[in-house]
Amino acid sequence: MYKISFFLTMLLFISPVGYAADLLDIYNRSLDFNNELKIKNNDHKISEELYNQTASTIFPEVSIIANTEENNINKYVGPGSTKDYTSETASLKITQPLLRLYFFDELNKANSKIDKSRINVNNFKKDLLIKSTDLYFTLINLKNNYRANFIKTEMMSKKLDNAKKLYQNGYITNIELNRYKNSFSLADVELEISRNQLELAKQDVYMFTGKDILEIHNLNHMIGIPISNYDVESLTSTAMVTFDNIKIAMLDVDISKNEIESNKSKHFPTIDLTATYDYSDVRGGARFGVTTRESNTVGLTLNFPIYQGGYQNSKISEAKYKYQNAKLNLDQLRRSVRRDINDKINTHNLLKKVILVKRDKYNDSNENYKTMISGYKKGIYSDIDLKESEYNLIIAKNELISSTLEYMSTDLSIKKYSSELSIRHIEDINKMLVW
Numbered sequence: 053m054y055k056i057s058f059f060l061t062m063l064l065f066i067s068p069v070g071y072a073a074d075l076l077d078i079y080n081r082s083l084d085f086n087n088e089l090k091i092k093n094n095d096h097k098i099s100e101e102l103y104n105q106t107a108s109t110i111f112p113e114v115s116i117i118a119n120t121e122e123n124n125i126n127k128y129v130g131p132g133s134t135k136d137y138t139s140e141t142a143s144l145k146i147t148q149p150l151l152r153l154y155f156f157d158e159l160n161k162a163n164s165k166i167d168k169s170r171i172n173v174n175n176f177k178k179d180l181l182i183k184s185t186d187l188y189f190t191l192i193n194l195k196n197n198y199r200a201n202f203i204k205t206e207m208m209s210k211k212l213d214n215a216k217k218l219y220q221n222g223y224i225t226n227i228e229l230n231r232y233k234n235s236f237s238l239a240d241v242e243l244e245i246s247r248n249q250l251e252l253a254k255q256d257v258y259m260f261t262g263k264d265i266l267e268i269h270n271l272n273h274m275i276g277i278p279i280s281n282y283d284v285e286s287l288t289s290t291a292m293v294t295f296d297n298i299k300i301a302m303l304d305v306d307i308s309k310n311e312i313e314s315n316k317s318k319h320f321p322t323i324d325l326t327a328t329y330d331y332s333d334v335r336g337g338a339r340f341g342v343t344t345r346e347s348n349t350v351g352l353t354l355n356f357p358i359y360q361g362g363y364q365n366s367k368i369s370e371a372k373y374k375y376q377n378a379k380l381n382l383d384q385l386r387r388s389v390r391r392d393i394n395d396k397i398n399t400h401n402l403l404k405k406v407i408l409v410k411r412d413k414y415n416d417s418n419e420n421y422k423t424m425i426s427g428y429k430k431g432i433y434s435d436i437d438l439k440e441s442e443y444n445l446i447i448a449k450n451e452l453i454s455s456t457l458e459y460m461s462t463d464l465s466i467k468k469y470s471s472e473l474s475i476r477h478i479e480d481i482n483k484m485l486v487w
Contacts, residue, residue, distance in 0.1 A: 074485060075184065086262075277459070
């Protein structure tokens with residue numbers, strides 16, 4: 053009984069289904085465990101704290117200084133007398149900034165940084181959608197490739213066994229036999245390579261999500277996928293306004309512009325309202341006895357910068373160069389986006405045609421395989437012919453699946469340019485995947 057329980061327990065732990073994951077699992081795990089996303093979330097929190105720090109500069113500064121001293125007189129020469137004494141002092145100071153012309157520019161800059169970091173987080177989550185899909189599709193393709201290589205190895209093994217019999221009976225030479233041996237060895241190596249590639253892809257998923265994965269879905273190659281059509285000019289026009297990377301580059305322009313204005317404003321004077329309260333108490337035998345004093349002051353402090361060694365002028369020049377670079381980066385990004393949209397839509401349209409060709413090839417291979425099965429049962433074809441036909445069918449199926457996955461991945465990338473990309477799209481893809 054113990055052995056049976058142990059066996060069932062081992063089956064539970066090693067079962068692939070226990071570690072199975074669909075596309076949504078990969079994406080949801082990435083939201084929880086992806087370190088890059090955590091860093092970007094922290095960057096957003098940092099930008100909020102920077103805003104709070106900037107906003108706090110208009111609030112009053114309050115400081116209290118308290119001091120107590122004990123004075124020991126070891127030697128005194130002169131009229132009168134003196135003894136050791138203690139003194140206690142306290143000072144309360146309040147400074148209320150009244151005029152800081154650069155404050156609003158700094159506040160606008162800090163607010164733009166918050167917007168930029170927020171868009172960065174949302175943009176990265178969209179990247180996670182695409183990255184999750186690409187990683188999952190890579191796993192599907194590599195798993196299918198491994199299965200095809202496994203069948204190919206079986207086929208080459210059968211051919212080698214048959215060649216050995218033919219060689220023993222004198223029907224083929226050792227040259228032909230060696231050719232079959234080399235073909236089998238090469239197929240076996242290709243099988244090992246495909247296994248290693250599959251394991252490496254699983255490690256990529258582990259790095260991406262922090263979770264291991266053993267079993268995945270495959271694409272239902274018989275299902276009809278939705279076909280999308282895009283207009284290059286319309287999508288490009290939309291992307292120039294809604295594409296997250298464009299928004300971030302535009303915010304960089306705003307940030308650098310506010311930095312120029314802020315540095316210019318630091319040439320102007322600042323005005324502070326100050327109020328102080330001072331208290332002192334001297335006890336214990338000073339020459340003039342016990343003394344206690346309290347005083348209050350209220351005033352305005354005007355600080356007019358006159359000369360800083362060219363520091364502020366240099367800061368203004370630096371900010372201007374940053375502003376120019378931000379505008380150049382925005383312009384270059386717009387050019388790049390236009391080119392990428394053209395390229396992706398052309399690829400998208402081409403893949404539609406490729407899918408139709410691959411589907412026809414798969415249907416032909418499927419009909420050939422059915423014919424081969426029928427002929428094998430009647431003794432017309434050998435088991436080697438049947439295995440080769442099965443291999444050709446698997447290759448045709450894998451090519452159809454690979455082209456379809458590439459089409460869907462390209463479609464997701466295009467949707468990101470119009471800011472339409474959301475989790476709903478990978479939910480739709482997930483419905484097309486089967487165990």
